[in-house]
Amino acid sequence: DTEVTQTPKHLVMGMTNKKSLKCEQHMGHRAMYWYKQKAKKPPELMFVYSYEKLSINESVPSRFSPECPNSSLLNLHLHALQPEDSALYLCASSRLGGPGANVLTFGAGSRLTVL
Amino acid sequence: AQSVTQLGSHVSVSEGALVLLRCNYSSSVPPYLFWYVQYPNQGLQLLLKYTTGATLVKGINGFEAEFKKSETSFHLTKPSAHMSDAAEYFCAVSLAISNFGNEKLTFGTGTRLTIIP
Numbered sequence: 001d002t003e004v005t006q007t008p009k010h011l012v013m014g015m016t017n018k019k020s021l022k023c024e025q026h027m028g029h030r031a032m033y034w035y036k037q038k039a040k041k042p043p044e045l046m047f048v049y050s051y052e053k054l055s056i057n058e059s060v061p062s063r064f065s066p067e068c069p070n071s072s073l074l075n076l077h078l079h080a081l082q083p084e085d086s087a088l089y090l091c092a093s094s095r096l097g098g099p100g101a102n103v104l105t106f107g108a109g110s111r112l113t114v115l
Numbered sequence: 116a117q118s119v120t121q122l123g124s125h126v127s128v129s130e131g132a133l134v135l136l137r138c139n140y141s142s143s144v145p146p147y148l149f150w151y152v153q154y155p156n157q158g159l160q161l162l163l164k165y166t167t168g169a170t171l172v173k174g175i176n177g178f179e180a181e182f183k184k185s186e187t188s189f190h191l192t193k194p195s196a197h198m199s200d201a202a203e204y205f206c207a208v209s210l211a212i213s214n215f216g217n218e219k220l221t222f223g224t225g226t227r228l229t230i231i232p
Binding site for chain 1: 147149151156157158159160161164166205209218219220222223224225
């Protein structure tokens with residue numbers, strides 16, 4: 001199993017809604033990432049969890065709230081988003097240490113539209 | 116701080132022709148370099164990586180890249196383009212092995228490769 005699975009694939013929400021994006025991997029990776037990708041732009045790092053603890057927060061607004069319940073799951077809770085938050089949200093995972101470190105395995109993404 | 120510059124936001128080549136996508140890096144220490152490919156409406160997939168050792172790196176789908184320290188370059192090549200190679204390609208750099216999840220991967224702005232039949 002070499003996949004990162006993201007749900008939902010598409011999400012439309014209003015600015016007052018609360019929703020969550022989910023990510024799951026079963027590769028035994030101990031680092032998990034959230035990236036935001038706007039159209040025709042590279043992915044931008046939002047958060048990194050290592051050993052289920054938040055290790056990097058790239059000054060992301062508090063309306064995005066990450067959660068790592070266990071080593072296989074990563075959530076991104078969304079509340080009071082703005083239309084400019086519409087983007088493709090990518091989850092990724094990687095090993096920590098050793099030759100496989102720094103090699104990210106990406107999910108297919110969740111395309112978010114904020115109305 | 117590290118960065119990568121991808122020269123050419125759009126590259127078009129004929130089917131069967133050589134593919135050359137350019138990437139230059141800036142780093143104060145020996146970098147770790149990567150090429151990722153993104154097909155429409157999909158996530159990113161690793162093509163190849165350079166960490167240490169041999170400077171010519173072979174990846175999937177017939178792609179390869181050569182790390183040239185003197186030129187601070189890591190250009191991606193493929194001898195013969197195929198229609199299925201049409202995608203967005205990202206060069207990326209990190210400074211160290213991530214042991215604790217605190218090493219960032221910095222992406223270039225991407226190059227869209229179009230294959231002309």
